[in-house]
Amino acid sequence: SYNAPIAPSREYLFEHSDYIFPSPGIDISAHLERYHVKWLNELDLFYERFKKPIIAITGSVGKTTVTHLITQLLVEAGWRVKAGGNIGT
DSSP states (O other): OOOOOOOOOHHHHHHTOSOBOOOTTOOOHHHHTTTTTTBOOHHHHHHHHOOSOOOOOOSSSOHHHHHHHHHHHHHHTTOOOOOOSSSOO
16 A cells, blocks of 8 residues: 655744745734744845845836836936836836
8 A cells, every 4th residue: 555655734844944935815923923033935036146235116096107117217318127016127
């Protein structure tokens, strides 16, 4: 008979992981306080390693338009700019 390996518990994984990247929409509140130094998201990781000035645009409506407008304004002002996210390359 086949004995499937026992999956490690959530607590074991949390204890033995350097970082934890929860999916958006997953409720982490029960574990947030205990493992607060390990929780990261994509923006945290990017910000930790990218050392150039960043303008972050959030919200529900108009992000692409605002991103495009700010990018164009900065380019016209002589800045070298790259827009990221769900816009362009």
